[in-house]
Amino acid sequence: MRFEAKLALSNALTKLLLVLLGALVIPPVVQRVAVEHTDQRLREKKREVLALVRRDGLAAFVREERSETYADYNLLKQEYLSITPLAAGTPPGAVRFFEEPRQVDQEVEDFRILSCVVPAEAGAGRPFRLEIGSSLGTVELLTATLRRLALWVLVAASLLTVVADAGFAHYLLRPLRTLSTRKLRGISHPSEFWFERIPTHTTDFRRLDDGLNALMRQLQSAFEKEREFMSNVSHELLTPVSILQSRFENMLQDPSLPEVQAAQIVESQRTLHRLRNTVRTLLLIANIENEQYLRDAAVPLAPTLADVLEELDDRRQQRDITVAVALHPDYVLPLANASLLHTLLRNLLSNAIKYNREGGHIAVTGRPTPAGGYQLRVQDTGPGIAPANLPLLFDRFRRFHATGPAAPEGYGLGLPIAQTIAAFHGARLWAESEPGQGSTFVLEFGAAAGPGKRST
Amino acid sequence: MHVLLVEDDKALHQEMRQFLLQAQYLVDSAHTYAEASEKLFVNSYDFVLLDLGLPGGDGLDLLREARQNDQQEASFIVLTARGALDDRIKGLDLGADDYLPKPVSLLELTSRMQAITRRKFGLKRPEITFADGFAMDPTARTIRHQGHDVPLTKKEFDLLHYLVLHRGRVLTRLQLGEHLWGNVLEDDSDSNYIDVHIKNVRKKLAHFSPTEFIETVRGIGYRAASFNI
Numbered sequence: 165m166r167f168e169a170k171l172a173l174s175n176a177l178t179k180l181l182l183v184l185l186g187a188l189v190i191p192p193v194v195q196r197v198a199v200e201h202t203d204q205r206l207r208e209k210k211r212e213v214l215a216l217v218r219r220d221g222l223a224a225f226v227r228e229e230r231s232e233t234y235a236d237y238n239l240l241k242q243e244y245l246s247i248t249p250l251a252a253g254t255p256p257g258a259v260r261f262f263e264e265p266r267q268v269d270q271e272v273e274d275f276r277i278l279s280c281v282v283p284a285e286a287g288a289g290r291p292f293r294l295e296i297g298s299s300l301g302t303v304e305l306l307t308a309t310l311r312r313l314a315l316w317v318l319v320a321a322s323l324l325t326v327v328a329d330a331g332f333a334h335y336l337l338r339p340l341r342t343l344s345t346r347k348l349r350g351i352s353h354p355s356e357f358w359f360e361r362i363p364t365h366t367t368d369f370r371r372l373d374d375g376l377n378a379l380m381r382q383l384q385s386a387f388e389k390e391r392e393f394m395s396n397v398s399h400e401l402l403t404p405v406s407i408l409q410s411r412f413e414n415m416l417q418d419p420s421l422p423e424v425q426a427a428q429i430v431e432s433q434r435t436l437h438r439l440r441n442t443v444r445t446l447l448l449i450a451n452i453e454n455e456q457y458l459r460d461a462a463v464p465l466a467p468t469l470a471d472v473l474e475e476l477d478d479r480r481q482q483r484d485i486t487v488a489v490a491l492h493p494d495y496v497l498p499l500a501n502a503s504l505l506h507t508l509l510r511n512l513l514s515n516a517i518k519y520n521r522e523g524g525h526i527a528v529t530g531r532p533t534p535a536g537g538y539q540l541r542v543q544d545t546g547p548g549i550a551p552a553n554l555p556l557l558f559d560r561f562r563r564f565h566a567t568g569p570a571a572p573e574g575y576g577l578g579l580p581i582a583q584t585i586a587a588f589h590g591a592r593l594w595a596e597s598e599p600g601q602g603s604t605f606v607l608e609f610g611a612a613a614g615p616g617k618r619s620t
Numbered sequence: 621m622h623v624l625l626v627e628d629d630k631a632l633h634q635e636m637r638q639f640l641l642q643a644q645y646l647v648d649s650a651h652t653y654a655e656a657s658e659k660l661f662v663n664s665y666d667f668v669l670l671d672l673g674l675p676g677g678d679g680l681d682l683l684r685e686a687r688q689n690d691q692q693e694a695s696f697i698v699l700t701a702r703g704a705l706d707d708r709i710k711g712l713d714l715g716a717d718d719y720l721p722k723p724v725s726l727l728e729l730t731s732r733m734q735a736i737t738r739r740k741f742g743l744k745r746p747e748i749t750f751a752d753g754f755a756m757d758p759t760a761r762t763i764r765h766q767g768h769d770v771p772l773t774k775k776e777f778d779l780l781h782y783l784v785l786h787r788g789r790v791l792t793r794l795q796l797g798e799h800l801w802g803n804v805l806e807d808d809s810d811s812n813y814i815d816v817h818i819k820n821v822r823k824k825l826a827h828f829s830p831t832e833f834i835e836t837v838r839g840i841g842y843r844a845a846s847f848n849i
Contacts, residue, residue, distance in 0.1 A: 399673055402701040403629050406723035410635035413726045416790055416840065417642060427839030430792055437794055440723055475801070478775040482816045 168337050172330045179322040186318040191311050198307040199276070202298050203261055206278035209296045210259075213245060214282065222249070222292060241268045242299040244275070249292045256283040256291065266297060274300040339364035343373060347380075353458060354380070354387040390454045394447060401443045408436050445577050449584045452504065457588070463500040465509075465530060465540065466491050472509045476517060484523040491530035495538040495609065500589055508585040511578035512542045512605050519546040519603070533608065543604040549597040557595050558583045621737070622646045623667040624694070626656040626682070628674050636669070639726045653677030660686045665694040667733055670716075672700040687715045695736045699724050727795050731785055750784055750847055751833035754825065765828040775800055776821050779814070783834060788846030790837045818842055 217225070225234040225247050235246040244266070259280040266275050275297035284291045339362045346358050357380045362373045412433045416426060451457065469489060473480075480487060497505065516526045524545035533539050549557065558579050586593040590610055597603035623645045627633040633649065640647045648663065650656035653676035660668070660682070668686070672679035679698065686692045696715070701722040718732050738758075748756045754770070756763050761777055763770040772780065782799050783791060793814045800814070818834060825831055835843045 395673075399701045402722050403632060406701070407629065407631045407635060409723045410632060410639060410726055413795075414635055414638050414642075416792070417639075423839060426790075426837075430840050433792060433794060478773060478817065479813050482813060 167340065168333055171333045171337075172326075175329045175333075176326050179326050183315075183319055183322050187315060190314045190318075191307075194307045194310045194314065198303050198310070202276050202303050203278070206261070206276070206296050206298060207259075209243075209245070210278055210280065210294065213247075213294060213296065217247075217282070222247070222289065226292070237268055241271070241273060242302050244268065244295075244297045246295045246297075247292050248295075249290050250281065252284060252290055254281060254291050257281045263300060276300055276303060336366065339366060339369040339373070343369070343376070347376060353455075353460075354384045357381075357384055387455070391456055394451055394454070394456065398443075398447055401447075402440070405436060405440045405443065409433070409440070412436065441577060445581060448581060452584045452588050457501050457504060459499045459501050459588070461500060461502050462496050462498050463502045463505050464494050464496045466494040468502070468506055468509055469513075469528065472506060472513055475510065476513055479514070479517050480526075483517060483520065485517055485520050485526060486524075487526040487528065489528045491528075491540075495530060495532075495540075497589060497609065504585045504588065508582050508607075511582040512607070515578055515605070516542050516544040516546075520544045521546055524602075535610075538609045540607040540609075541604055542607075543602060545602040548599040548601050549595065549603050550599055551597075554595055554597060558593070621666045621733075622648065622664075623669060624648045624650060624656070624659055624663070624665045625669050626650045626674065626679065627669070627671040627699070628652065629671075636726065636729075640730075643730050651675075653679075653682060656682055657685060660692055660694075661689065664691060667736075668694045668696045669729070670696055670698050672698060683716060695733075695740065697729070697732060697736075699729075725795055725798055727782075727786055727789070727791065728799060731782065731799070734785060748784055750787070751825070751831045751845065752829055754829070754831075754833075756781065756784060768828065770824055770828060772821065772824060776817055776824070779817050780821050780834075783842065783844035787844040790840050790843045792841040796841065 226232070226249050233246055233248040235244060237244045257280065259278060261276065261278055263274060263276055265272050266277075276299075277295055277297040279293065279295045281291060281293050342362050347362075351357065359377055359380065361377070362369065364370055364373070412429050415421065415429050421429075466489075469491075473487060473489070513526070513528075520526065526545075527543040528540070529543070530538065530540045583593045586607060592608045592610070593605065595603055595605050621644075623640055625633060625636055625640065625647055627636060628651050630651070633651065637647050637649065645667075648659060648665070650659050653674045656670075656674070657677075670679045670683060674682070679700075683696055683698070686694070686696070695717040697718045697720060698716045699720050699722055717736050720729060720732065748758070750756065754763055754765050758781055761774075763772060763777070763780070778800055779796060782796065796814045800817075818836075822834055825833060833845050835845060837843050
């Protein structure tokens with residue numbers, strides 16, 4: 165998941181949490197505020213009523229001789245006021261607030277009520293109980309409106325900030341995106357590095373970009389040095405070989421050359437040829453290991469195999485060897501070097517011909533592995549390889565005699581190259597053999613590791 | 621044929637020069653970038669054999685320079701020991717006519733030069749007749765004897781063609797093998813395959829006409845009898 169998406173997601177989640185918290189907390193708070201507000205109003209009313217009683221006397225509300233309650237409602241029955249005279253000597257009590265249903269005319273309604281006992285004093289000969297009520301319906305209506313309003317504001321604010329944050333993050337992370345798309349993704353070779361500075365004011369990105377550039381420069385320069393070194397070594401080693409080779413060719417053309425010397429020159433030529441191949445093998449392996457080859461083409465196995473087999477057709481027929489290829493199905497290496505892969509298969513098959521018996525058979529089979537990779541098996545019907553020799557097969561330049569006196573030499577060059585190329589493509593190469601049963605070379609392209617995997 | 625040989629290594633230069641002179645080429649020499657550049661500007665050549673690592677400059681620049689000069693119609697064959705760059709050099713559009721990695725087999729080199737000449741001058745059906753009635757058509761890749769096809773496999777044809785091209789010369793098994801299978805890294809024991817091919821070619825030719833056209837040179841290799849086209 166991309167950083168930006170994660171950021172947006174976490175942002176949205178916290179906002180959602182905030183909204184939920186609001187939905188939980190706002191109603192009781194609003195309720196409480198509304199009640200406080202009502203109580204406050206009731207207290208003010210009480211003060212007003214007491215002022216009236218003080219000015220006009222209790223008699224203005226209640227007749228002195230009769231102890232009946234005075235009650236007054238406003239028109240919509242949202243508030244009421246009642247004054248109940250009490251017997252003299254009733255002790256005054258604290259102001260109480262409570263909620264109670266009261267009957268007004270024929271209807272029963274819930275009221276928030278302030279109730280207190282006013283002691284006898286000037287203006288009022290007797291103590292009385294004062295009750296002022298405010299209809300809870302009104303309060304409820306108010307709190308509901310408030311709650312709704314608060315929630316809407318919260319949701320709207322959250323949405324707005326989520327969008328704003330995502331937009332800002334998108335803008336802020338643009339350098340990182342550029343960095344990833346242009347500098348990291350799809351880079352398969354140091355020569356493809358892109359060194360331009362990414363436009364950004366963010367210090368962290370600036371540092372990341374500069375650090376990355378410095379590292380890539382270092383890598384590229386190391387790569388260049390390696391290549392230069394290899395090129396120089398090639399030149400230094402192969403030029404003398406060239407001179408000798410040309411000289412031998414010239415000498416052989418001399419018609420007056422005695423036969424003995426001619427044979428010696430041919431022998432020297434063969435030695436030189438071996439030296440040349442050794443140097444070239446070392447260079448090839450070094451160059452592959454130093455990533456001097458591109459791995460940039462999708463290469464299917466079946467056509468490559470067909471090419472190789474056609475190339476080796478004459479040798480195979482000379483030894484009466486049959487071959488059967490069965491790839492179920494064909495496998496395409498997504499990122500490969502076609503000519504190296506050709507060399508790899510050529511080495512395996514040329515060995516399978518060379519180390520086979522006259523009139524033998526070669527079976528090339530390929531199928532996917534349960535782990536999601538692909539396995540190519542090249543099986544011959546030759547004399548096989550002694551178990552003790554199996555681990556040595558891929559050692560560079562180790563020559564040993566295959567079982568049987570007539571077995572040709574030459575495992576020395578082909579297999580180390582094959583293994584280096586296999587590793588270059590993220591594949592494993594190993595041999596299985598039982599003396600007398602032939603040998604099988606197994607090439608396994610991994611699904612999990614290596615550049616051979618399909619990039620997602 | 622006028623050839624400019626651009627190679628800085630004196631010994632190698634000397635050997636190549638000798639070989640080309642023997643093969644009846646006119647050879648001009650350049651050992652440095654400056655020398656080669658000047659000669660390319662002044663003279664006109666049929667072939668330039670170009671080593672890439674030159675004192676004073678890169679051979680590829682020389683090639684580019686020469687390609688911009690309309691007067692210069694030489695065919696370029698690039699020779700290089702820069703093994704690591706094989707892929708890249710081939711991949712670049714250099715305008716070279718051919719490319720040979722060092723060490724270069726001189727026989728292979730002269731074959732390539734002949735092939736380029738044929739291509740360049742568009743010789744129509746350059747049929748070669750040899751050994752009493754055989755006619756070889758290198759373009760169509762056929763050999764006929766008095767109107768009858770001689771059925772050779774691809775490799776057999778290549779082998780015979782190479783011998784015919786270098787008629788009168790001894791070719792070693794190594795040289796023949798390298799021509800047949802290219803510059804692959806292989807052990808010389810593989811040259812046994814050459815003997816089998818030669819045997820088959822001889823048998824097939826003998827079926828049409830008893831001939832000793834391919835001669836075995838003891839201890840060295842094989843030679844096609846000399847003849848004039």
